[in-house]
Amino acid sequence: MSGTPRIYFDNNATTRVAPAVVEAMLPYLTEQWGNPSSPYQHGRVLVQPIDAAREKVAALIHADTQAVVFTSCGTESINTAINSALLTQPGKRHCITTAVEHSATLKCCEALVRRGYEVTILPVETDGSLDLKELECAIRPDTAIVSTLWANNETGVLFPVEEIAAICRKHHVLYHIDAVQTPGKLDIDVETLGVDFLSLSAHKLNGPKGIGLLYVKPHTPFWPHLLGGQQEQGRRGGTENVPYIIAFGKAAELAMQITPAKRSKLAALRDRLESGLLQRIEGSTRNGNAAHRLPNTTNLAFVGVESEAVLMLLDQLGICVSSGSACTTGSAAPSHVLTAMGLNAVQARGSLRFSLGFESTEAEVDYVLEQLPAIIETLRIAASPRKYAVK
Numbered sequence: 570m571s572g573t574p575r576i577y578f579d580n581n582a583t584t585r586v587a588p589a590v591v592e593a594m595l596p597y598l599t600e601q602w603g604n605p606s607s608p609y610q611h612g613r614v615l616v617q618p619i620d621a622a623r624e625k626v627a628a629l630i631h632a633d634t635q636a637v638v639f640t641s642c643g644t645e646s647i648n649t650a651i652n653s654a655l656l657t658q659p660g661k662r663h664c665i666t667t668a669v670e671h672s673a674t675l676k677c678c679e680a681l682v683r684r685g686y687e688v689t690i691l692p693v694e695t696d697g698s699l700d701l702k703e704l705e706c707a708i709r710p711d712t713a714i715v716s717t718l719w720a721n722n723e724t725g726v727l728f729p730v731e732e733i734a735a736i737c738r739k740h741h742v743l744y745h746i747d748a749v750q751t752p753g754k755l756d757i758d759v760e761t762l763g764v765d766f767l768s769l770s771a772h773k774l775n776g777p778k779g780i781g782l783l784y785v786k787p788h789t790p791f792w793p794h795l796l797g798g799q800q801e802q803g804r805r806g807g808t809e810n811v812p813y814i815i816a817f818g819k820a821a822e823l824a825m826q827i828t829p830a831k832r833s834k835l836a837a838l839r840d841r842l843e844s845g846l847l848q849r850i851e852g853s854t855r856n857g858n859a860a861h862r863l864p865n866t867t868n869l870a871f872v873g874v875e876s877e878a879v880l881m882l883l884d885q886l887g888i889c890v891s892s893g894s895a896c897t898t899g900s901a902a903p904s905h906v907l908t909a910m911g912l913n914a915v916q917a918r919g920s921l922r923f924s925l926g927f928e929s930t931e932a933e934v935d936y937v938l939e940q941l942p943a944i945i946e947t948l949r950i951a952a953s954p955r956k957y958a959v960k
């Protein structure tokens with residue numbers, strides 16, 4: 570069994586479950602294991618802790634508690650929002666999304682096309698940003714929903730979600746935000762955003778995998794994705810995952826304690842890593858807009874190497890980074906996000922994502938700065954000895 574990695578710079582894939590989160594959920598696995606829908610005490614006592622957890626996650630996004638639906642993950646939340654928008658507006662058979670979305674959105678949209686719906690997939694600029702005029706032009710009388718990321722999981726690039734929400738309101742189109750990468754790193758206020766649906770997943774904010782939420786703006790017509798019992802006020806069938814709901818509540822409470830100073834420190838650490846690598850490694854470039862992005866993410870291209878080989882060598886040193894979304898790792902195709910930004914296959918295949926966490930340190934950054942240049946050089950020489958041979 571392998572232990573904790575020495576250096577974990579892959580926090581966009583998942584985060585470590587915080588000890589306080591484990592502590593909060595444990596009693597609900599060991600002693601309080603009842604079913605909250607049962608009529609007797611052993612079950613009924615669970616209603617209050619679930620309500621308390623719902624209040625905490627609602628506070629994280631500044632929502633009314635009634636607007637929060639617990640789901641099994643971000644993927645379920647996204648699928649629920651998009652399908653609900655179509656099923657509650659049967660006359661509308663068109664959706665809009667972007668080319669750089671997480672596979673949860675893109676695969677959901679592909680399935681819709683197979684079922685006879687129409688989907689417009691908006692391109693992005695070379696810096697990963699979106700042309701809002703193009704988005705507005707794509708809206709049609711039969712558009713049911715626009716669904717976009719807030720923060721891209723591969724590049725960290727942020728979309729101007731408040732402006733997109735305003736465009737959608739103007740055209741009476743529902744708007745869903747995939748905000749899975751944002752908690753703790755950005756302030757989330759669903760009122761200010763003016764959004765109809767918003768998805769989160771606990772494992773990106775030091776909670777466990779397998780629990781997410783969907784915010785549904787009050788009075789928005791809603792169609793449940795999972796039909797069954799009356800849990801979640803009839804909006805999601807299935808016995809509540811009590812320990813994970815409690816854990817999500819605790820994780821939300823911790824995320825709310827992250828101050829702007831902590832975010833700035835994280836951004837400074839990311840910048841130290843990014844500028845250090847760009848300086849030390851010839852021919853390296855940053856992928857994505859530097860100004861509008863998450864404070865923890867940098868995506869860099871090192872032409873002349875295969876990122877999978879770099880990952881393996883870094884892994885041997887106990888360093889975890891990634892070559893894109895964890896959900897598409899193992900696929901031979903270059904990242905759809907980077908290719909949508911205009912990178913060719915060689916550039917995309919030579920790109921790495923570094924996503925730091927609030928517990929990352931300067932010493933860890935400096936160790937990567939020390940190790941990675943030599944790894945890239947070795948791999949470049951192995952791949953093209955004539956081009957990269959030592960001068």
Ligand code: PLP
Pocket residue numbers: 581582641642643644645671673718720721722747749750770771779781895896
């Ligand atoms: N959306 C984004 C931006 C993500 O990064 C992820 C997970 O990597 C998801 C959605 C899917 O979330 P989950 O793993 O909880 O299904």
